Amino acid sequence: MKKCGVMSAILLAAILLAGCWDQRELGEITVVTGMAVDKGENDKYILTVEGINATELNNRTASGFAPSIVYSAEGNSLAELTYRVNEGMSRHLIYSHMRTLIIGEELAKEGIIDFIDFLERNREIRDDFNILIAREAKGSDVLKVTYQFQKSTSLKLHTQLDTMMKDWGGDPGVRMNDVITAWTAPGRQPVMAAVRIKGDPEAGASSENMMKVTPDALVVLDSLAIFKGDKLEGFLTLEDSRNYLWIQNKIVKTSITAECSENKYMGLRVYDTRTKIKGKLENGKARIKIMIRAEAYIDGTHCNDQFDKAKTYEENGEIAQKQINDMVTKTIEKVQKEYGTDIFGFGEVVLRQDYQNFKKVRNNWDEKFADADIQVDTTLIIRRTGIRTKSFLKEVK
């Protein structure tokens, strides 16, 4: 009996004394969904957080106030700043639901690796949020722009990037852990999606912006930011961004336009595609072979080809695959010539497939990448033509 008493005393003490230390009632917290880091004026950084006003996000309880509150604080370490923002915000901020991190262009050019350590180390912050560059803007301004559906920019961007990547492929699908992997892996440099404010940032930062059919300001996906180490090197176009995904074998679905005859185009929906990369070093020169295999269906054509013959499929397929070949090659050449930074991870491929030779060039791989011999080989097969075989165009024209 005495034993029981002691046991229950220990158990009670364990529960009552050890418990509750990280307890937070829902009424005491504000959920942070987005964070922006900019270059500070006096100190190193300006941290901007977007705290959600949950009542406004719920259609039943919303009463037309701003959907979120954005507050900035300046300091030298993000770790401190995440708590210092309470100088302006009332509730305890929880960062576990952070969806988007936006880095100002100015800061990105100077290097970002210092504060990323905090984001990776912190127990609350996940490592799978979207990491974006605000092109020609401050990150804090991007966070302030409102939107009709998800209402807050960070939630909107999260959904938007996801949809874009699945349907067309403009977003590289880079999360924080991908950036860190790219840094730590030999033979790869990180990329990030870049966004831009289309319109007036001032006007975008009000709830009136949500009420307009054409908002005063809108955050749009602009380009692909490419890095050398932790410094921003430059931007590629959205098409390049899609081609990047293609090389990474990350395309889910996409659409391409090919010229089927002079000044006439056809749209192809690519719904299944695989990419394989082979790489090796020959006499100190890298040889990379990219093999793309894609299946597509005709989604619209200006030409009045009649798709009741196998030959027509083959011909059109060849046109399209040449188109893809050119696009992808162009993108790679552009990166090779203008930036000389291996964002595609060809170094990784060579590391796996030709380790002995890679070891020798490991430290100056980017130079090898810049003058690598790259060959793209695409196979595209047209499987279907939508719900019509013969086009009505022939009868009209």
Added chain:
Amino acid sequence: MSIIKSLLKMRKKKEYPVQIEEAAVAGPDLKSMNLEQLKEKVKAEFGSTVDLSMDELKTEGKDALLIYLTTMIDTKLLKETILQSISGKEDGFKLTTEDDLKSLCKGKFGGAGYQLIGSFDEIITSLLYGNIIILFKDMEKALSLSMAIGEDRSITEPSTQTVIRGPKDGFVESINTNVSLLRRRIKNRNLRFEKFIIGSETNTFVYIGYMEGTANEKIVGEVRKRLGQIKVNAIFESGNIEELIADKSATPFPLALNTERPDAVASNLLEGKIAILVDGTPFVLVVPAVLVDFFSIAEDYYQNFMMGSFLRIIRYLSFMIALITPSLYVGILTFHHELLPTPLLLGIIAQREGVPFPAVIEVLLMEVTFEILREAGVRMPRAVGQTVSIVGALVIGQAAAEAGIISNIMVIIVAIPAIANFVSPTYSFAAAARLLRFLLIIVSAFLGLYGVLIVLVFIVAHLSSLRSFGVPYLSPVAPFLIEQQKDVFFRFPIWSMRKRPAYLKTQNPEKFPKTGSPSPPPMKGDQSN
């Protein structure tokens, strides 16, 4: 603490002798008294009770005394048959010796269950069981005839364990009717019933039923021994017996299955289990009981095995829902916000905006309110039933949410486990989830999901320590018996369930020979057959 200690000690000290059923009771001999004395003595025993009737009568040329309790016997039967036959004159017959009495009884009441008794205490007992006693002058033995009448409820559908498909009869309060319900289902000479009289003041009939040659003799012996050891003064319900014979009382889980359904008891008897029937209650106990018994019901076997399996899984799921939903709510909302998808978290925050209480208070408030409503619903007079349900629905539902005392989602968090709790086929088992729920909520308020996990681990450890008549409570899952899994989480087709539960160690482990699945007759021209 010390009180409990001394109580426990007291219980240990007492060594109950094994009681022999209907022990021969000694008492004053009948021979030593004449009728007048006996009359006085019976009167003295019963005092001034109104229903004692003592009539003098003369039969076979002899003075006799007819004693009975008017409330216990069928007076119509008494008048019509017994008195007519006994007072009818028969020439040349003298009732002088015991043999004369015997032959008289053989002639008149052969087959009617007469008894000749010789001691005074037996007379009293017989009277209490609803017998009539006829005392003859100068005779050593008295004639006792059973004429008990019980105003029985007719057999109706069980009120607790209803089925859609299956027999609609349920046990009643009369033990003999209950035995007959079982006999009618199992027409087998091996079905045995043994009688015990338990309760020093109530003298309640308790029968144990089992299949001779199937049931494990050791378990039957253990049941006999435990029933024999009971020394309480009163037994009113099988719940009393259940508590007195359980292997352990400090547990919220029932260690004996109780049911109102004769078909359920019958099928359990054939599995090799033992039924305990108590006079005066429609609830029959089945021992040994294991955890999985509380998730299977007779109807599982009456419908398609796929549906039976599906419903069984639903029952396991509901038990878990009933047990942990409120504590998960508390744990996640106060410790683990990151576990919820963002839109859901934001939705809950929006709803809880303005709720003055912490989540745990909110949950406890609503759970207690619900328990009060539930108890009120069971106890209230039928006439006020509607009032309670209207008020209850208002209190627990919209009104509380609108008044800002609780959040809307809270209504769901209370309602889902409440409904899930009613899925449990055995009420006493559902009660375990009801109790443990509160423990989980409180620990979860302090330690979050970590605490929920700790309590669940403790519950599993506790469950595996339990025994029901020596059978591990978690068998056949722990200890794991692969060949017994056909009737645990899934219900396999009946033709494939040939084995009796191995954990019972039955004398006859196979129920029927191997037959295989039923199949259509061979087609015309099929050479294979």
